[in-house]
Amino acid sequence: MIKTELCELLGIEYPIMQGGMAWVSTAKLAAAVSESGGLGLIGSGHNDAQWVREQIKKAREITSKPFGVNVMMMSPHVDQVMQVILEERVPVITTGAGNPAKFIPQLKEIGTKVIPVVPSVALAQRLEKAGVDAIVAEGMESGGHIGELTTMAMVPQIVNGVNIPVIAAGGIADGRGLVAALALGAVGVQIGTRFMCAEECEIHNNIKQMILKAKDRDTSVSGRSTGHPIRALKNKLTKHYEELEKKCAPIEELERLGIGRLRAAMIEGDSETGTVACGQIAGMVKEIKPAKEIIDEIMEGANVVLRNLGVG
Numbered sequence: 467m468i469k470t471e472l473c474e475l476l477g478i479e480y481p482i483m484q485g486g487m488a489w490v491s492t493a494k495l496a497a498a499v500s501e502s503g504g505l506g507l508i509g510s511g512h513n514d515a516q517w518v519r520e521q522i523k524k525a526r527e528i529t530s531k532p533f534g535v536n537v538m539m540m541s542p543h544v545d546q547v548m549q550v551i552l553e554e555r556v557p558v559i560t561t562g563a564g565n566p567a568k569f570i571p572q573l574k575e576i577g578t579k580v581i582p583v584v585p586s587v588a589l590a591q592r593l594e595k596a597g598v599d600a601i602v603a604e605g606m607e608s609g610g611h612i613g614e615l616t617t618m619a620m621v622p623q624i625v626n627g628v629n630i631p632v633i634a635a636g637g638i639a640d641g642r643g644l645v646a647a648l649a650l651g652a653v654g655v656q657i658g659t660r661f662m663c664a665e666e667c668e669i670h671n672n673i674k675q676m677i678l679k680a681k682d683r684d685t686s687v688s689g690r691s692t693g694h695p696i697r698a699l700k701n702k703l704t705k706h707y708e709e710l711e712k713k714c715a716p717i718e719e720l721e722r723l724g725i726g727r728l729r730a731a732m733i734e735g736d737s738e739t740g741t742v743a744c745g746q747i748a749g750m751v752k753e754i755k756p757a758k759e760i761i762d763e764i765m766e767g768a769n770v771v772l773r774n775l776g777v778g
């Protein structure tokens with residue numbers, strides 16, 4: 467039995483959070499993960515407050531266990547989405563792609579646990595001072611918007627740099643990854659890519675199939691020159707983007723190329739000219755299965771590693 471501080475903090479059975487991925491993490495996936503003993507998260511992405519409210523209600527129809535919402539700080543709807551979170555008294559939020567400090571006092575007032583996703587020690591320390599409950603340290607192995615550091619290098623540095631619990635993310639998909647994260651001082655993991663191939667995940671089947679076929683070197687990072695680097699599976703879009711970046715195309719042209727492309731991939735199944743955001747660990751995802759089986763397998767795998775190490 468692996469129980470950590472994260473289980474107590476969130477009222478969950480296993481120290482596994484599901485990434486709150488834009489256009490991927492709907493109520494159906496989040497509720498399935500929560501029902502299975504992890505913490506499911508609804509990914510608000512660029513969606514408006516009304517969509518987020520509907521998703522929260524839908525998740526509550528499926529599960530009475532705690533779940534959370536990920537708030538994408540670059541969304542134009544961020545203020546209204548935070549308002550819905552306050553009104554619906556969502557127990558946990560994670561945030562991505564920015565700094566949630568200004569919302570912390572209100573969220574703390576109603577007891578919502580605030581867990582920002584950060585790419586560096588400096589931001590983790592700033593947010594600790596602002597009163598967050600825990601930190602997700604997300605390495606650049608992850609899919610979507612990423613920082614510069616790897617999980618292996620960043621997690622122990624953040625663990626040393628703050629006095630709040632740290633959750634590791636980026637490049638984790640099985641029990642070995644979970645134990646490795648615990649060895650680095652984390653209290654749990656956030657897993658995204660593997661849950662994209664959960665049965666309950668509602669992304670287009672084309673994208674699930676592309677992940678199942680992916681090998682270790684099949685992702686690349688686009689947009690370093692714009693300041694918003696995104697990791698995704700290589701396709702026609704990433705190749706076109708790379709050519710434009712090599713030619714030092716204007717930032718506006720590069721940014722235009724990315725608009726609406728994440729939705730095109732995940733919802734419409736556009737695997738060639740959509741942004742198929744996923745992490746480097748995609749090469750290890752080989753099956754579509756229910757969230758419960760994914761979680762049970764991760765926990766079983768972690769227990770095997772511990773037994774082999776002579777621990778516990």
Ligand code: TUI
Binds near residue numbers: 565
């Ligand atoms: O947020 C993510 N992953 C994402 S968000 C996303 S949607 C998007 N659309 C357009 C542009 C950008 C994103 C797809 N994938 N992961 C968590 C994460 N947060 N990774 C890195 C960061 C981050 C970066 C800078 C967090 C805070 C930050 O702070 C800057 C500051 O304000 O100091």
